[in-house]
Amino acid sequence: MSKDIRIKKGLDIKLIGEADQVTTELSLGSMFAIRPDDFHGVIPKILAKEGTEVKAGEALFYNKSDERMLFPSPVSGKISEIVRGARRKVLAIKIAADSKQEFKDFGKKDVEAMSGEEVKNHLFASGCWPFIKQRPYDVVANPNQAPKSIFVSAYASAPLAGDYDYSLKGKESELQVALTALTKLTAGKVHVSVGENLASSPFKNVQGVDLHKVSGPHPIGNVSTQIAQIDPINKGEVVWVVTPQDLVVIGELLLTGKLNLRRTIALTGSKFNKPQYVTAIAGAQIGDLVKGNLDASNARIISGNVLSGLQASENDFLGYYENQVTAIPEGDDYELFGWNKPVFNKISTSRALTFSWLNPKKKYDLNTNTNGEHRAFVVTGAYEEVFPLDIYPMQLLKACMYKDLDEMEGLGAYEIAPEDFALTEFICVSKQPHQKIIREGLDLMREELG
Known part of the structure; x- marks a missing residue:
C-alpha cells in the first residue's frame, strides 16, 4: 500500500x-572523461590503454573487488590520456570523441521474459551496474547481498535542482521498462516517490511499483528521508537506490541495446x-x-x-x-x-539580527562565503530543526570524529548518506565539514564491519 x-x-x-x-x-564536444573517484569505494583496474579506440559502452576499467562490475566509455573515440596522481592513483580517463558516434551493441531484451539473474548479468555486461547504489554506506551496490527493497526518488528538493517532471517528459516507456527490471532484482517492493502534482509526473502511470507522494521542505527529496518513512533499514539489511535519469539509461539499454549516457x-x-x-x-x-x-x-x-x-x-x-x-x-x-x-x-534559521523569516518566499543571491571560521562544536539545537530523520545528528557526527563504531551503529549510521548532513553543515555556526565527517565515518564502518 x-x-x-x-x-x-x-x-x-x-x-x-x-x-x-x-x-x-x-x-x-571533443573531450570527455570518466573519474574513478565518482564511484566511491571502487578500486579501478584499467582495461583500455592510452591510444586505444573504444565504442560508447565499451568497458574502460573494472572494480578490483568484483570483476563483473564494469565502467564504460560514455562516447566512442580514442583514449587520449590516463591521468594519474600520487602513488599512480587513476584520477581520470580522457577520451577524444569521434565526430560520428558508434555504440557497442548489447542486444534488445524482453524484460518481462528475463529472470532476476539475467537482468543482473545484463547490467554487469553493459556497465549499468554502477547506477545502482546502496544503503548502508552510499556506495555502488554489492550484487552479492539481496536488497529488501529498491527506492527511486523522482522529486528533487535541493536548491535550484532540476525538475524531473520536465526533464523526463517523453521517457515514460524507458522508465517503465527499467522499473520492471528492478522488480526482478528484489523480493521486496520497488518504491517510487514523486511530488504532490502527480498529474504532471512521467511516473503517474507506471505499473508494478509502489508510488508515493512527498511534500515538505528539503531534504524531502533525499532518498534517506523517504527510506526512513517507508521501509527503515535495520542492521544487516540493504536497500538499493537508483536515480530517475539513470533509470532512463537502463530502460533505453533494454529497449535498443545501446548504452546512451x-x-x-x-x-x-x-x-x-x-x-x-x-x-x-x-x-x-x-x-x-x-x-x-x-x-x-x-x-x-x-x-x-x-x-x-x-x-x-x-x-x-x-x-x-x-x-x-x-x-x-x-x-x-x-x-x-x-x-x-x-x-x-x-538566510538563517536564527532570528538574531536576521530577517529572512519575515519573507519566506524571497529568493537570495548567496555567495560561497562561510561567514565565520572553523571552531569546536557549539550546542545550539539548530541541527535538529532541519534534520527530519529520527537520529541525533550532533552525537552521530562526534561519534564519527572519534571513530566509535558501536556508537555509530547505535546512532543510526546505517541509514544515512553524506548528503543528509548538507543542511546541518549549511547552518552550522561552528563551520564543521559535516559531509566529510560522515563520509569518513561510513568508510571506516565499511572497512571494519563490512
Whole structure:
C-alpha cells in the first residue's frame, strides 16, 4: 500500500537562478572523461590503454573487488590520456570523441521474459551496474547481498535542482521498462516517490511499483528521508537506490541495446546569463556546457547542487551521476562588522539580527562565503530543526570524529548518506565539514564491519 509522506523539519534555500523550462541541444564536444573517484569505494583496474579506440559502452576499467562490475566509455573515440596522481592513483580517463558516434551493441531484451539473474548479468555486461547504489554506506551496490527493497526518488528538493517532471517528459516507456527490471532484482517492493502534482509526473502511470507522494521542505527529496518513512533499514539489511535519469539509461539499454549516457542537465545559479536545461553526455567537459552562457567574473562553478556538489572549473568534467551544474558568486570578500548588524540579504534559521523569516518566499543571491571560521562544536539545537530523520545528528557526527563504531551503529549510521548532513553543515555556526565527517565515518564502518 502506498504511503504519502510529509515532513515539517528541513529548510528550503530559495536562490536566484532557477532553470527556465527550455532545453538547448548542445553539440557533442571533443573531450570527455570518466573519474574513478565518482564511484566511491571502487578500486579501478584499467582495461583500455592510452591510444586505444573504444565504442560508447565499451568497458574502460573494472572494480578490483568484483570483476563483473564494469565502467564504460560514455562516447566512442580514442583514449587520449590516463591521468594519474600520487602513488599512480587513476584520477581520470580522457577520451577524444569521434565526430560520428558508434555504440557497442548489447542486444534488445524482453524484460518481462528475463529472470532476476539475467537482468543482473545484463547490467554487469553493459556497465549499468554502477547506477545502482546502496544503503548502508552510499556506495555502488554489492550484487552479492539481496536488497529488501529498491527506492527511486523522482522529486528533487535541493536548491535550484532540476525538475524531473520536465526533464523526463517523453521517457515514460524507458522508465517503465527499467522499473520492471528492478522488480526482478528484489523480493521486496520497488518504491517510487514523486511530488504532490502527480498529474504532471512521467511516473503517474507506471505499473508494478509502489508510488508515493512527498511534500515538505528539503531534504524531502533525499532518498534517506523517504527510506526512513517507508521501509527503515535495520542492521544487516540493504536497500538499493537508483536515480530517475539513470533509470532512463537502463530502460533505453533494454529497449535498443545501446548504452546512451545522454541526459538533460540543469544549468542553474545567478552567474548564468540564461539558466536553462541542456542535453549532454555524462563526463562532458564543463566548459562545453556553459560556453557563452556563464558570467565567469568571480564565479564558483559547482558540479551538482550548492549543498552537496563539488567545486569545478571549465576545464573539469561533469560528474558521472550529476544532472546539474550551478554557478554562484565566489565569496572572497570580507564584510566589516558583518556579525554585528541587521542582515537582510542572507538566510538563517536564527532570528538574531536576521530577517529572512519575515519573507519566506524571497529568493537570495548567496555567495560561497562561510561567514565565520572553523571552531569546536557549539550546542545550539539548530541541527535538529532541519534534520527530519529520527537520529541525533550532533552525537552521530562526534561519534564519527572519534571513530566509535558501536556508537555509530547505535546512532543510526546505517541509514544515512553524506548528503543528509548538507543542511546541518549549511547552518552550522561552528563551520564543521559535516559531509566529510560522515563520509569518513561510513568508510571506516565499511572497512571494519563490512
